Amino acid sequence: MKWRLFKSRMRGGITPETRKRVTLRSRVMPMPLPEKLILPLRHTAHHGAVPIVAAGDHVLKYQRIAEADSELGAAIHAPTSGRISAIEEHNIHDHEAGPCPCLVLIPDGDDKSVDLAPVADFRAQHPQFIYERLLESGLLGHGSGTPLAAKLAQSKSTPIDTLIINAVESEPYVCADEAMLREFADDVVQGAAILQFASAAERCIIACQSGKPGAIAALRNALVGSTTELEILAPGYPRGEEKLLVHQVTGREVPSGQSPAAVSCLVFNAGTARAACLAINQGQPAISRVVTLAGAALRTPKNFEALFGTPVSHLIELCGPDTALHSQTLTGGPFSGTLCSDLSVPVSARLNCVIAATDSEFPAPEAERDCIRCGECIDACPVRLQPQLLYQLSRERDAGLLASHGLDDCIECGACAYVCPSHIPLTDYFRAGRELVQERRQQAELSAHWQDRFQFHQYRLKKDRQQKPVAVKTNPHEKTAAGTENTTAKPALSREAAKADIAAAVARVKARRDNPGDKS
Amino acid sequence: MTGAARFPVMHGGHHARTINTRILLTLLPGIAVSLMFLGYGVLLNILVANVCALALEAIASVLRGHKLADSLDDRSALLSATLLALALPAASPWWLLAAASVFSVLIARHAFGGGGQAPFNPAMAGYLFVLLAWPDQFSYTVSAANGLSMAALQQALSDTLGMTVSPTDGLAMATPLAHSAMLPAAPLLEAWQGQGLLFASNTANQWINLAFLGGGIVLLITRTVRWPIPLAMLTGMALMTWLFAGATAIVPQLLNGATMLAAFFIATDAGSAAITRRGRLLFGLLTGCAVIAVRFWGQYPDGVAVAILFANFCAPLLDLLARPRILGHAASHDRETAA
Numbered sequence: 001m002k003w004r005l006f007k008s009r010m011r012g013g014i015t016p017e018t019r020k021r022v023t024l025r026s027r028v029m030p031m032p033l034p035e036k037l038i039l040p041l042r043h044t045a046h047h048g049a050v051p052i053v054a055a056g057d058h059v060l061k062y063q064r065i066a067e068a069d070s071e072l073g074a075a076i077h078a079p080t081s082g083r084i085s086a087i088e089e090h091n092i093h094d095h096e097a098g099p100c101p102c103l104v105l106i107p108d109g110d111d112k113s114v115d116l117a118p119v120a121d122f123r124a125q126h127p128q129f130i131y132e133r134l135l136e137s138g139l140l141g142h143g144s145g146t147p148l149a150a151k152l153a154q155s156k157s158t159p160i161d162t163l164i165i166n167a168v169e170s171e172p173y174v175c176a177d178e179a180m181l182r183e184f185a186d187d188v189v190q191g192a193a194i195l196q197f198a199s200a201a202e203r204c205i206i207a208c209q210s211g212k213p214g215a216i217a218a219l220r221n222a223l224v225g226s227t228t229e230l231e232i233l234a235p236g237y238p239r240g241e242e243k244l245l246v247h248q249v250t251g252r253e254v255p256s257g258q259s260p261a262a263v264s265c266l267v268f269n270a271g272t273a274r275a276a277c278l279a280i281n282q283g284q285p286a287i288s289r290v291v292t293l294a295g296a297a298l299r300t301p302k303n304f305e306a307l308f309g310t311p312v313s314h315l316i317e318l319c320g321p322d323t324a325l326h327s328q329t330l331t332g333g334p335f336s337g338t339l340c341s342d343l344s345v346p347v348s349a350r351l352n353c354v355i356a357a358t359d360s361e362f363p364a365p366e367a368e369r370d371c372i373r374c375g376e377c378i379d380a381c382p383v384r385l386q387p388q389l390l391y392q393l394s395r396e397r398d399a400g401l402l403a404s405h406g407l408d409d410c411i412e413c414g415a416c417a418y419v420c421p422s423h424i425p426l427t428d429y430f431r432a433g434r435e436l437v438q439e440r441r442q443q444a445e446l447s448a449h450w451q452d453r454f455q456f457h458q459y460r461l462k463k464d465r466q467q468k469p470v471a472v473k474t475n476p477h478e479k480t481a482a483g484t485e486n487t488t489a490k491p492a493l494s495r496e497a498a499k500a501d502i503a504a505a506v507a508r509v510k511a512r513r514d515n516p517g518d519k520s
Numbered sequence: 521m522t523g524a525a526r527f528p529v530m531h532g533g534h535h536a537r538t539i540n541t542r543i544l545l546t547l548l549p550g551i552a553v554s555l556m557f558l559g560y561g562v563l564l565n566i567l568v569a570n571v572c573a574l575a576l577e578a579i580a581s582v583l584r585g586h587k588l589a590d591s592l593d594d595r596s597a598l599l600s601a602t603l604l605a606l607a608l609p610a611a612s613p614w615w616l617l618a619a620a621s622v623f624s625v626l627i628a629r630h631a632f633g634g635g636g637q638a639p640f641n642p643a644m645a646g647y648l649f650v651l652l653a654w655p656d657q658f659s660y661t662v663s664a665a666n667g668l669s670m671a672a673l674q675q676a677l678s679d680t681l682g683m684t685v686s687p688t689d690g691l692a693m694a695t696p697l698a699h700s701a702m703l704p705a706a707p708l709l710e711a712w713q714g715q716g717l718l719f720a721s722n723t724a725n726q727w728i729n730l731a732f733l734g735g736g737i738v739l740l741i742t743r744t745v746r747w748p749i750p751l752a753m754l755t756g757m758a759l760m761t762w763l764f765a766g767a768t769a770i771v772p773q774l775l776n777g778a779t780m781l782a783a784f785f786i787a788t789d790a791g792s793a794a795i796t797r798r799g800r801l802l803f804g805l806l807t808g809c810a811v812i813a814v815r816f817w818g819q820y821p822d823g824v825a826v827a828i829l830f831a832n833f834c835a836p837l838l839d840l841l842a843r844p845r846i847l848g849h850a851a852s853h854d855r856e857t858a859a
Contacts, residue, residue: 016530172530243848256848335528362529369594372536373636374790375746378797384844388795406846414528421534425526 009248012382013236014415018211020175023294026302028179031318036085037105037309038346039065039076040092043140043147047072051103057084061113062285065103068138074147075138077285079307082107093312093331093338093345094145102346105309116283122194130198130280137279139286140349142271143242151268154261155199163201164249164260165192167208167215167270168233168240171333174353176290177270178215179303181208184274185218191273192228194280199266204228206270207249211235237335238413242267244382256409271352291347293319295356297326306347312354313343321356328362330355335414369422377416377426383409387416387426394433399440402433410434459498536594542744544599546735547606547785553731554606557724560676561611566602568614568680572621573601580630596635600624603643603786607778607825608650609658611679616657620646636791640832643786644825651825729775736784748800749793749807750783756808764816773812777822782811787828794835798842806838807831 042048049066059065059078066076085106089099122130135149143166144151154160165188169177181188188206196204206223208216210232219230231249233239243254245267252263260267268276271289278284291306299320306315312331330337331345333353340354377387385406393402410430417426554562577597581588591597604624608617624646632638651658739745754774761773773779778786787793787807794803810830814823 014532016532247847253848256846258848330529334530337527337529357529365526365531366535367590369536369590370633370635370637372594372596372790373795374536374539375795375800376534378795378844379746383847385846386796386843406849409846409848418528418530418532419534421536421539423531423535427528428526 009251010234010236010239010244010382011384012380012415013238014380014418015236016172016418019172019294020178023173023175023292023301023303024179024214026300028183028290028303028305029318031304031306031310031315033080033107033109033111033307034310034314035106036311037079037082037107037307038090038311038344039079039103039105039309040090040100040346040348041066041076041087041102042092042100043074043145043349044072048100049073049076049138051087053084053103055084055086058082058108059084059105061111062116062287063114064138064285065105068135068147071153072147072150074140074149075136075285076103077138077287078105079287079309080105080107081110081112091342091345092348093340094348094350118283119280122197122280127198127200130194134198134276134279137275137285139272139275139279142269142275142289142349142352143267145348145350148268148272148276151266152195152198154259155201155266158261159264160199160201160261160266161203161264162250162266163192163196163199163204164245164265164267165195165204165206165228165270165273166240166242166245166267167206167219168245169212169352170209170233170235170237170239171335171353172237173294173355174292174333175294176292176303176352178212179292180274180290181212181215181270182218185215185222187274187277188270189219189222189226189228190281191275191277192268193226194276195266195268195273196228201266205231205249207231207233207240207245209233209235209239238382238411238415241382241411241413243411256406286349289347289349289351291315291351292353293356294353295326295330296358296361297322297356308347308349310347311344312340312347312351315347315354316343316356319356322358325358326356327359328357330357334362335418336412365425366423368424371422371424374421376419376421380415380419382413382415383411385410387430390433391424391426391429394429394436397436399433399437403437407433407437455502456495456498459502536596539744540595540599542742543739543785544595544602546738546744547602547732549735550728550732550781551602551606553728554610557728558610560673561609561679562606564611564676564680565605565608565617568617569601569605569608569621570598572618573597573625576621576625580626580634584630584634591634594635597625600629600642600789603781604646606781607643607647607786611676612657613682614680615682616650616654619653620650622646623649638791639835641786641789641792641828643789644828644832647825648829651820725777726775729780732780732784736780739784745784745788746800748797749788749804752801752804753783753787753808753811754779756805757812758808760809760812760816764812773815777811777815778824779811782807782824782828786824787831792832792835794831794838794842796839796842796844798844799835799839802838802842803831803835806834 040048041051047070050069051066053059053065060081061078063078064075065078065084068075082105084103086104087101088104090102092100092102119125119130119133131149131152134152139148140146141148141151167177167181167188169175192204192206204227206219206228208219208230216232223230233248238244239248242260246252246254246260246263246265250263250265252265254260255262275286275289279286286308288305288307290303292303293315294301298316299322301319304315304318312329316329329340329343331340331351331354332338334355337353337355371388371391373388375388381387383406389405390402390407390410393405407430412427412430414427417424420426551562551566574592574597577591578588581591601621604620605617608620624642628640628642628645629638736750740747740750757773757779758770761770765773787804794800807827810827811823814820814826818826820826
């Protein structure tokens, strides 16, 4: 086992108050069953699952109730036994697209389970078998919310040499992984080994952050005799961001717009690794995750082993909320989360944290002032963007320059807005800027499409004109030529040929424009 | 649901107001030492310049349709006025200060959009404006107003009110930016080379510079001002002096004129300086080299104002040349997209 202390390649970032200690006083608590579980049938904006049960069906714990709808979808399993009461629209926390169809499960309290088929020794199996098992278990990444199997499948097309398990959790308040690691480090290390086996990676590195003594000690214990390495990063946010993590751990920069697989790395969350371990070693499909319940409005903030589909309000109730003080609820951390107005949204694989905050905890933002060009944001940006410039360009709505100054590379970590002495909500500007760039790209695509069609149309008209028999005004010896042309079979107007012709014409026009001198 | 509606909901608590207040506070030791050596004129300068700045800010905010409270809130107007006051000769006539303030606040600052938009350091722009317009007011002779007696106060007051007809000769420095009054008019380079570490006529200036250096170090320690610009500027000055006047002249150069005031308080003005990491270093080096160049070969008493303005001109270019490589991009991202 190797580990290094405070190896830091990240520039920038911030060190906000972590505010985790209170929550970490208790261990990961089991959760009493809620009245109903809401299981979204959509995992990402376009992918999800198709139900295979109908309203009124009785289901058992771990029973599959929905199949993946595509490669990027994932199966859903019943978190407990009970009756499917309905399939209806419901609000969910992580995409803004609005309500999403959900399976509603009313638990019967028996928690009766189907028989599970654990794999005794995963190393005796074929990696493909393990991959398929993980695929069937419906595992979603705890960081990104995308199916674990889809990410793992990248290892088939690109060779992976480094597998990174992300236990950094640098965001304030969020301590679900830290609490989970203190108790289940063995599972995480096992899960890491399983993922390494399935992806055929040469190295496996667990990345953690200093300032988590309990988790680090547990990991070191669990890693005795293992080839998996432990990397401890310096404190600060946003060190856990996927691309930054790859850079810190391996020194490789993930090329702009690509995934870590482009530099032969795969990154999985620590929670995902544990879920993979349970799926293989116990045969348990994914039905729960650890969620942090924090915030000054809670008397006893703690971490829960929460079943997927549990309404957030149920978890808040279990922590003794002070309803008089509780003024706002966040799903996710203070930097990556969103304000949540509907407290019945369910726990999903992505939800790492719920913050029940008071007014004084997150005071209303100060009025936005003019940028004073102090450069604090430049120093804070971990991706080395120039936020002050992007802000200016976002205000000027200059999509072209926004794109060329790297807006696409912004990870929306919020570090720039955190340090801004003029209290400019930079991240909000960048989101608006992103929408603008997106819009302009779509417009450009559309216009290219229509231009293409128009040119093809013109070309066809021209060809038609050439091939038509020229009726009247022709002299006698051309008439025969026209006549023979008319008798030959009309050549097929292929788009490829048209494209080549058009390209040649465009090139001619360009050449003429570039050298206006020789207008011959 | 009330409270924070935008993300991130946590904020580091930095505020332009606290930054500027800290800078103003760290100016105090330098102001105190200047007061000791140059007399009440320093305070009168600061007083007049600040009053002018407040009045002009009020006018500017009416013209621009802003709330006065908002534009005064970050105290950058006060900081800029104080720097201008320290740059001008102590006990300058009120109209000189007023003229400098008008140019500084209305033209250099607000006409360009205020705050971070001003491409030139407002204090230095105002200073150079009156230097060009009324060079006779920069004779670097100080009246009997130095010292802290009652008579000195009366003298300084009458100077400020513009009632002194012919300033009496004095020996002390009038303003930190006017050190060369003590030196033979030309050629300056030879004069610098002959100077030892401590020479009597510049004692005042050395103490004033040391006081500003002390304040500057506090700024660096509290991270109110980042180190690249001040340190690069002092390095640039030291290098140039070493190259052209030898190592013995380095310390006198660094403790002369308005060096420390400029390095820590003026050149670091956020709006007009370079902003990228490497750009700041280049900006500081350039300013430092330009200061020495003007001092050695130029016509102006102190290179600082000209050098800073010169560097302000170069700042956008420096930022462009020194723009950081974005993580995950090959060498220079925008060159390749521009092509």
